[in-house]
Amino acid sequence: MVNVVGLGYIGLPTALMLAAHGVEVTGTDCSRELVDTLNRGETTFQEEGLDGLFQRAAAAGIRFSSEYICAEMYIISVPTPYDKASKKVDASYVRGAVEQVLKVCPGGAVLVIESTVPPGTIERFVRPLIEEKGLAVGADIHLAHAPERIIPGNMVYELKHNSRTIGADEPEIGERVKRLYASFCQGEIVTTDIRTAEMTKVVENTFRDINIAFANELAKICRSDNLNVYEIIRIANQHPRVNILSPGPGVGGHCISVDPWFLVGDYPGLANIILAARKINDSMPEFVLERINQIMKEEGITDPSRVGLYGLTYKEDVDDMRESPTLQMLECMERHLAGGRVKVYDPYIREGVVEHQYHDFGQFVNSVDMVVIMVGHRQIREQRTALKGKIVLDTRNIFGGKDIYCL
Ligand SMILES: NC(=O)c1ccc[n+]([C@@H]2O[C@H](COP(=O)([O-])OP(=O)(O)OC[C@H]3O[C@@H](n4cnc5c(N)ncnc54)[C@H](O)[C@@H]3O)[C@@H](O)[C@H]2O)c1
Numbered sequence: 001m002v003n004v005v006g007l008g009y010i011g012l013p014t015a016l017m018l019a020a021h022g023v024e025v026t027g028t029d030c031s032r033e034l035v036d037t038l039n040r041g042e043t044t045f046q047e048e049g050l051d052g053l054f055q056r057a058a059a060a061g062i063r064f065s066s067e068y069i070c071a072e073m074y075i076i077s078v079p080t081p082y083d084k085a086s087k088k089v090d091a092s093y094v095r096g097a098v099e100q101v102l103k104v105c106p107g108g109a110v111l112v113i114e115s116t117v118p119p120g121t122i123e124r125f126v127r128p129l130i131e132e133k134g135l136a137v138g139a140d141i142h143l144a145h146a147p148e149r150i151i152p153g154n155m156v157y158e159l160k161h162n163s164r165t166i167g168a169d170e171p172e173i174g175e176r177v178k179r180l181y182a183s184f185c186q187g188e189i190v191t192t193d194i195r196t197a198e199m200t201k202v203v204e205n206t207f208r209d210i211n212i213a214f215a216n217e218l219a220k221i222c223r224s225d226n227l228n229v230y231e232i233i234r235i236a237n238q239h240p241r242v243n244i245l246s247p248g249p250g251v252g253g254h255c256i257s258v259d260p261w262f263l264v265g266d267y268p269g270l271a272n273i274i275l276a277a278r279k280i281n282d283s284m285p286e287f288v289l290e291r292i293n294q295i296m297k298e299e300g301i302t303d304p305s306r307v308g309l310y311g312l313t314y315k316e317d318v319d320d321m322r323e324s325p326t327l328q329m330l331e332c333m334e335r336h337l338a339g340g341r342v343k344v345y346d347p348y349i350r351e352g353v354v355e356h357q358y359h360d361f362g363q364f365v366n367s368v369d370m371v372v373i374m375v376g377h378r379q380i381r382e383q384r385t386a387l388k389g390k391i392v393l394d395t396r397n398i399f400g401g402k403d404i405y406c407l
Pocket of ligand 1 (some may be wrong): 030077083151
């Protein structure tokens, strides 16, 4: 029996995947509302293939509860934000979940921390909770780390097919956890020690952040010299050892824009490129605003309410707005566009979250002269003709730059 604790973007699909592959699973979340929704048979976010997986897991008998369950193994998948002042991990959710688990778990239970954490977190923040109870790690309770690599928008596929890392300081525990994940994971599962697994996960996301920052810096350089950054990256990437990612309006989400800060916070003075990359990526919403201002001037648009931002989520085809560049841009808009009266639309965000938000694509497009594509959702890719006659700034380069403005 496995108790998956934290049923958000990562915990829910993991719990469903395990149950759908024959593991007895109870999913626990401290949000009663979320548990009630799942118990009504509804999923809590939109994701390709999630509803089908939910049906399979339900048929296999998965249970959802706000109670922590007595189980042989726990997978803890709760948030790990960073503290904005110290840049260090905020381990309070992980600690809170472990404290609850320790109240119900039997001797010999394995606690698998799936949340992303910087190296040393499990040692510094989880081990003491166990020892304070007079229990011994490695005898009464076993610890492991199984960081997640899946990407929102393709989670169900990637859960099955990605390779993954299991960190455990006791090799036999590493093998047990590996067998559990191998119930659904067809990718290679590498086992290592806990600190190495912690560091590896953070390094993976930091690599992507730095690569994107390089692309974003190139976008700024190319803009200053009237060069086409996309053409330059396309050609450079034909070199067999060059792989530059794409520039964009900023980096959002719960991972890439967060995890590099852990290294900045924990290794001050050493994480220099990492810090520079974070600053470049965080500067992109302002860069887009400057670009909007330039284009408005060139096109003679004086009224900000004739400008529309398409996309509120941090990436395409998901409903997750955490750290979204559009939200960051709206925040500093007052300084750039009088009154910040720009209009906003996102097909994945049905509730009203910002001012001047539209819920109908046609009405949104008809109400503006200029559309700024902040997110390349499938909808806009498939409905380019709806933008006919509009001035378009395509910050994601989804239309290849012809007859439209790009970064
Ligand atoms: N979202 C991603 O794309 C992604 C990808 C890879 C790794 N991760 C990592 O996975 C972890 C979880 O991220 P997420 O996006 O699923 O977060 P989330 O905010 O979507 O979900 C976390 C869930 O945990 C619940 N929770 C919090 N404290 C709890 C407690 N004490 N007991 C029970 N439930 C509790 C919350 O109610 C919430 O439903 C983070 O460390 C994140 O960095 C996320």
